[in-house]
Every structure is written in structure tokens, then in C-alpha cells.
Amino acid sequence: MQNNTGSMILGTGVSIPPKVLTNGDLEKIVDTSDEWIQTRTGMQVRHIVDDKLNNSDLASEAAQNALQAAGVAAEEIDTIVVATVTGDVTFPSTACYVQDKIGAINAAAFDIQAACSGFIFGLGIADSFINTGQGKKILVIGSEVLTRIVDWKDRSTCVLFGDAAGAAVIGPSNGDGRGILATFMKTDGRLTELLCMPGGGSKFPAEVALRENLNNIKMEGPEVFKAAVRAMGDAAMHIMEKAGISAEDIDLMIPHQANKRIIDATARRMKLPAEKVYVNLQDYGNTSAASIPVALDEAKDKGLLKEGDVCVMVAFGGGFTWGSAAIRI
Numbered sequence: 001m002q003n004n005t006g007s008m009i010l011g012t013g014v015s016i017p018p019k020v021l022t023n024g025d026l027e028k029i030v031d032t033s034d035e036w037i038q039t040r041t042g043m044q045v046r047h048i049v050d051d052k053l054n055n056s057d058l059a060s061e062a063a064q065n066a067l068q069a070a071g072v073a074a075e076e077i078d079t080i081v082v083a084t085v086t087g088d089v090t091f092p093s094t095a096c097y098v099q100d101k102i103g104a105i106n107a108a109a110f111d112i113q114a115a116c117s118g119f120i121f122g123l124g125i126a127d128s129f130i131n132t133g134q135g136k137k138i139l140v141i142g143s144e145v146l147t148r149i150v151d152w153k154d155r156s157t158c159v160l161f162g163d164a165a166g167a168a169v170i171g172p173s174n175g176d177g178r179g180i181l182a183t184f185m186k187t188d189g190r191l192t193e194l195l196c197m198p199g200g201g202s203k204f205p206a207e208v209a210l211r212e213n214l215n216n217i218k219m220e221g222p223e224v225f226k227a228a229v230r231a232m233g234d235a236a237m238h239i240m241e242k243a244g245i246s247a248e249d250i251d252l253m254i255p256h257q258a259n260k261r262i263i264d265a266t267a268r269r270m271k272l273p274a275e276k277v278y279v280n281l282q283d284y285g286n287t288s289a290a291s292i293p294v295a296l297d298e299a300k301d302k303g304l305l306k307e308g309d310v311c312v313m314v315a316f317g318g319g320f321t322w323g324s325a326a327i328r329i
């Protein structure tokens with residue numbers, strides 16, 4: 001097993017909006033049922049923002065909680081990376097608002113867009129920054145308010161998503177073999193149209209987007225499902241090879257929380273037993289870039305990851321993008 005790591009996660013934190021939307025609530029909005037949602041996805045409830053909360057509020061709270069857990073002051077942060085597809089505004093980046101809200105006055109701040117794989121891509125960037133000396137204390141945040149961009153008339157998508165943020169402070173490892181063992185990122189831009197929000201950018205500005213109903217998530221569910229199963233499996237295999245680990249070395253796999261059936265297929269491909277796979281989509285739905293950092297923080301809180309354990313994270317999202325990371329806690 002590879003043990004020469006340059007960076008490590010110093011602390012994690014989350015922000016979960018208090019308001020809850022149950023499958024029963026959704027039955028009153030669209031033609032769906034608790035039974036369909038649970039059997040086809042595994043989801044039961046999701047958390048959603050009220051009118052007052054924005055993406056940067058969730059991202060900032062998660063960041064502050066991660067800083068506290070890491071014992072790092074906001075002024076020590078040199079880079080803030082926010083992974084999101086639901087930033088507060090088109091520009092400037094949500095990371096700029098986060099920098100201001102948490103008082104990270106010495107940081108460079110920018111957003112990245114890799115949909116549900118965003119947190120993994122952010123981890124890859126942070127690991128490279130630390131290994132090349134570009135950064136020393138980096139905040140990587142996955143934050144989404146997807147319930148602001150779903151079409152509440154489209155039952156095939158509106159039942160799936162929730163709002164949340166998760167953050168991690170990344171710093172240099174202390175050379176004891178703990179830390180980020182490897183990261184992997186991949187994209188296939190030929191499949192952009194299967195999962196996207198076409199409107200609201202410069203191609204279809206807000207006015208056109210509203211007129212043509214382009215200002216919400218569009219997804220070809222079954223096509224995305226098939227690609228997700230394939231790509232999550234590939235990402236898992238790649239990271240085991242890159243990190244020099246086998247399935248027996250993995251203490252916990254944290255997959256992107258899009259669908260229980262996709263997670264089960266990925267676990268089968270990795271030959272991992274159910275107890276080594278973290279699932280919390282029943283409580284949050286699909287929170288895109290936030291899903292992995294929220295699950296990581298929760299798994300640590302529950303004592304499922306002890307010092308020295310190996311955790312593999314695997315993600316897939318619009319683009320298509322997919323990726324994975326292996327860390328020793």
C-alpha cells in the first residue's frame with residue numbers, strides 16, 4: 001500500500017438546513033408515492049433551504065465548522081475552493097462570498113464546476129496545490145441549493161434533490177502515512193445534455209431561459225443511471241490501483257449519494273460488503289457536490305473511521321464527470 005502522502009484532511013464540517021421535505025410532502029406536489037421513491041432511489045427525506053438562506057451561507061457555516069474541527073484560524077487559509085453548480089450568482093464566485101463571510105482575508109478564492117464530482121475534483125486540486133507548494137491550508141467546500149433549480153412540476157427529478165454543504169480543511173501531512181493517498185478525475189463531455197441546466201448562462205440568458213423553461217435541472221434518468229454505474233465502478237477500480245490498495249484494505253467506501261441501486265452496484269463491482277459502504281441518502285437525498293463531504297463528516301462522527309483507516313470516496317455527476325479519492329485517516 002502506498003504511504004507517501006503529501007496532504008491530509010485536518011478537519012471536516014457540515015451545514016444542513018433545518019427544514020425537511022418528506023416523500024409524503026412530495027406526494028402533495030407531484031404524482032409520486034413514498035413507495036416509488038423508496039424502492040427506486042432509497043430516499044426518504046431531504047433538507048431544503050428557506051427563502052433567507054443562500055448557498056454561501058451553507059458553505060460558510062460548513063467551512064467554519066471544518067476550521068474549528070481542524071483547529072485552524074480563518075486567516076491561515078490560503079486557498080478556498082467551492083465546488084457547486086448552484087452558486088449564489090453567476091459571478092463573482094461563491095468562494096468570494098465565503099471568504100468574506102468567514103474572514104479568510106489571506107485566501108485566494110474560486111469556484112469549480114464538476115457537478116456531483118465537485119468535492120473530489122476539489123480534493124485533487126488541494127492535494128496538488130500542497131504537493132507543489134502552491135498552498136498550505138486549503139478549504140475545499142461542496143455546497144448546493146439544488147431545490148432552487150429543480151422543476152417542481154417534473155416528478156422524475158424534483159423528488160431526488162436536497163440542499164447541504166460539507167467542507168474539509170486540507171493541510172500538509174505529517175509524514176506518518178496518513179493523508180490523501182491518491183485522487184482520480186475524469187470527464188466525458190460528449191454526454192453533457194443527459195444531465196444539465198441549459199438556461200441562465202450566457203447561451204440562454206435568464207429571460208430566454210424563463211420563456212423556454214430552461215432554467216431548471218434536465219435529466220435523462222435511465223441513461224444517467226447506466227453511465228453512473230459504469231463510471232463509479234471504473235473510478236473505484238482506478239483509485240485502488242493508483243493508491244496500491246485492494247478491497248480488503250478498504251475500511252469504508254463513501255459513494256456519491258444519488259441512488260441506492262447505483263451504490264449497491266458499485267459495491268458489488270468492488271466486492272465490498274454492505275457494512276463497508278456508507279449510505280445516508282435516505283436522510284438527505286442527492287445533494288450533488290455536498291454529498292460526499294457530508295457523508296465523510298457524518299461517518300467520522302459516528303466513529304466509523306478511526307485513525308489509520310482507509311477510506312475510498314467515489315463520485316459521478318453531470319458533464320459527465322467522475323472521480324475518486326483514497327485517504328488514510
Ligand code: UT7
Pocket residue numbers: 031032033036037040041116155156157159195220221222223224225228258259262286288316317318
Ligand atoms: O447525481 C448525479 C447523477 N444522477 C444520478 O446518478 C441519477 C441516475 N438516475 C436514477 O437514479 C434513476 O434513473 C431515477 C431514480 C432518476 C429514475 O429511476 P428509474 O428506475 O430509472 O425510472 P424511469 O425513469 O425508468 O421511470 C420508470 C417509471 C416511468 O413510468 P412508465 O413510463 O414506466 O409508466 C416514470 O414515468 O417511473 C415513472 N416515474 C415516477 N413514478 C412515480 C418517474 N419518476 C417518478 C416518480 N414517482 N417520482
